Amino acid sequence: MQIETLVEDVMHQTVETVSAAATARTAAERLRDAEVGSIVVTREGSPAGIITDGDIVRLVANGANLDEVEVTAFMSSPVRTIAGDASVEDAADILREHGIDQVVVTKGESLVGVLSIRELSYYLPQFLFESVIDTGEEWAGGYEDRDDAGLSVGDVVRFSQSISDEEVRRFAEISGDENPLHLDDAYASQTRFGGRIVHGALVSSAVSAALARLPGLVIFLSQNLTFRAPVHIGDRVTAACEVIENIGRGRYRLKVEVTDPEDEQVITGEATVLVEAAPATE
Incomplete structure (x- = not known):
């Protein structure tokens, strides 16, 4: 009997958001204050994109003025979502298919969490590494x-x-x-x-x-x-x-x-x- 692990069991339960009109500095400050690695950009209450701390680092490295750049200019879009009662295997399939490292978790119309490769790898190490098992032999x-x-x-x-x-x-x-x-x-x-x-x-x-x-x-x-x-x-x-x-x-x-x-x-x-x-x- 397989014990299924659900997305809601392993997701990060804090969802930080900024409006689509916010600046990169606002997003950076929100990431810092909340001590999270990503923030969801919303437009009229719906997720429009997602920004990670790595995106902010790249802006700074490229010499951008964080007060002048709006989040919509560098956010990843569209946002990929998954229901909280989906399995972690389903989440892994979404990350693989779209080549992304985070997915937003929803319950109905609400945003309830974020799941990243980091959390997922704790429960699916095979998501990062190929199987090494070769069974069937009668050795000890x-x-x-x-x-x-x-x-x-x-x-x-x-x-x-x-x-x-x-x-x-x-x-x-x-x-x-x-x-x-x-x-x-x-x-x-x-x-x-x-x-x-x-x-x-x-x-x-x-x-x-x-x-x-x-x-x-x-x-x-x-x-x-x-x-x-x-x-x-x-x-x-x-x-x-x-x-x-x-x-x-x-x-x-x-x-x-x-x-x-x-x-x-x-x-x-x-x-x-x-x-x-x-x-x-x-």
């Missing part, structure tokens, strides 16, 4: 050094495992998370999932297991994960982590993805790790 895990020159951008590490009923019950005991959704068949059968599911934290442990297979001593610094769908008892999950950035000083940013036996994404996100030389062993 492995490291793919794509350019054969040590840990670098493009390297991929994977881990695959089945999660049994015993492991779910042991995890509940160890963690203290005894939610009946994970342990009680009768209770779980009455929920939206129709049966027991695995703890999200236990599923995400496949990510840690994959990262442990990177060469060297791996220290987890941070992660930002979105749980996209449930995992059922007995399912085999596969985690894949691809190095997408060398931050420096031994730190790397990775794209994270976990899939179920049907290759459906159950977790997406990013992780940051510190990799040091492994200590010598006798």
Whole structure:
């Protein structure tokens, strides 16, 4: 069962507006005071365009007089809109189709939010990066050094495992998370999932297991994960982590993805790790 994330769940809920007759300076001051990255230009109450802080920077760099330039001269138009109850996948399609980085969210005739690539990427990391999953093999895990020159951008590490009923019950005991959704068949059968599911934290442990297979001593610094769908008892999950950035000083940013036996994404996100030389062993 896929858990749908809606635009209204992730949008920026503050919508700043200026009239079509406003100057660039008015727009710049509004952006500054509201501490937002975009502002909607309205004409007779309807959205006519959108301005970002980047648009203002370009004006200043080009030597424009902000008091003389009206917002209609440099706003992006027409404004692309999406309903708040649409899915984030629908929003991604609009951004791709029109080559834009922000979309205005509406509810009826009202403007209720703004959704940008930044917010969207938290929930759809695959919107920025291609899939790195290659499932179906019966291996437990492995490291793919794509350019054969040590840990670098493009390297991929994977881990695959089945999660049994015993492991779910042991995890509940160890963690203290005894939610009946994970342990009680009768209770779980009455929920939206129709049966027991695995703890999200236990599923995400496949990510840690994959990262442990990177060469060297791996220290987890941070992660930002979105749980996209449930995992059922007995399912085999596969985690894949691809190095997408060398931050420096031994730190790397990775794209994270976990899939179920049907290759459906159950977790997406990013992780940051510190990799040091492994200590010598006798």
